Amino acid sequence: MVIRIIIKQDSEIVNTTYRTSRSGVFLYSTSLTKCSEILESHMPIKPARRQKKRFRLELNWKHELRDAVMILIGSGVCGIAYSMFLVPHHIVSGGVGGLSIMVNYLTGLPVSIFYIGLNIPIFFLGLKGMGLRYTIKSLAGILAVSGFIFLFETILNIPPALPVALDSATIGGETILSAAYGGAILGIGLGIVFRGRGSTGGTDIVAQFFSKHSNVSVGVWILILDAVIITSWGIIYGIVEADFHAGIIAPLFGVLALIVNTKVVDLVLEGFSYARAAHIITKKPQEVSWAVALEMRRGVTALKGHSYFTDKNREVLYIVLTRREISYLKYVVKQVDPDAFIVISDVYEVLGKGFRPRV
Known part of the structure; x- marks a missing residue:
């Protein structure tokens, strides 16, 4: 042409x-x-x-092996959470795992069968938007979690960690503890899988699919799906047990497990906030920078800023340090400039010299 x-x-x-x-x-x-x-x-x-x-990133077999081990370990921890805490006490905290527990309660069939049976169609539903590596790791996570549940529940027949209530009238402290422990252990397992850049399938994929075809965010869809599952469980449990009170109490255990699970996943992924970031606005930026560098052996970065209150250009000092150094930083800065304006914020992870990397 x-x-x-x-x-x-x-x-x-x-x-x-x-x-x-x-x-x-x-x-x-x-x-x-x-x-x-x-x-x-x-x-x-x-x-x-x-x-x-x-x-395109080059394939690093060392990292891929590390991810595979983390997905395997995380899936095993998830299997323990389901087999020893959530399934025996019929704690439905949303997701495909919750749906599998509901079906197990109604039919008595193994949870592992329904877990993989429900996840595979969902997996193919979201297959188009996944990369090749994430697809392989997600499928491996689904199969591994289902396999560990089957191993612990059917083959090894591991008993529940806490006594199971005989009927709806005897639901008490053991169920509450199982919800808390089960949610925490499940959160640890999921966090390890996510850190291995994998997935265990579930309603997250469904939420992503719905979000692409609507104006609703993924987070809202996840909340809606979990709310529908937990509410449905309360209705079903109340009808089967013929106990209206039990139908109200049962979903609360699922909500407790879901809250604990979410918090623990965030904790595993982000860790404790071991570092802090300080923004310092001062009339003596050079003196403060030298004082921090000499007294604390920390690097200082000067950012250009403008004060609309005084209509003057100023330098904003940016410093990353550990929690233990915060009090000493304030002491050093105030010794140089008592009128300095200091803002301290949390930092979840720092990659660089002077800070330890996360595992």
Whole structure:
């Protein structure tokens, strides 16, 4: 294909003809001598198919092996949470695991069968939006969790960690503890799987699918799906047990397990806030910087700022340090500039010299 382009450059009319092909654009004829400059300035962007190869991460087998081990360990921990705490006490905390416990309560069939049976269709539902590595790791997580539940529940027949209530009238402290312990252990397992860049399937994939076809965020869809599952469990349990009071109490255990689970997952992923970031606005930025550098052996970064109150440009000092150093930082800064404005904020992770990396 031949394209003729007329360009006005430095009051000269340039009549240029380009011949295009899959490999790029070639100059066919032109009235200017500096053809290459014109060609480079109007060269189209290379095909996206070729650019993707530049940014594709190389496969690191060491990291992939580490991820596989973490997914396997995390799946085993999830299996313990289901087999020893959540399933025996019929604690439904949402998700595919909660649906599997509901079906187990109604039919008596193993939870592992329904866990994998419900997850596989959901997995294929969200398959289009997944990358190859995440797809493999998600499928491995689904199969591993289901396998560990089957191992602990059916083959090894591990008993519940706490006594199980005989009927709805005897539900008490053991069920509350099972909800708390089960939610915490499940959160640890899921957090380990997520840190291995894997997944255990579940309603998260359904929420992502619904979010793509609506104006509702993924987080809201997850909340809606979990609320529907937990509420349905309360209705079903109340009808089967013929106890209205039990139908109200049973979902509360699921809510407790869900809250604990969510908090523990965040804790495993982000860890305790072991570092702090300080923003310091001072009239003596150089003196404060030198004092911090010499007294605390910490680096200081100066950011450009503007005060709209005084209409003056000022430097904002940015410092990352540990929790133990906060009190000493305030002491050092106040010794140099008593009027300094200091803002302390949490930092979940720091990668760099002077701070230990997370595992």
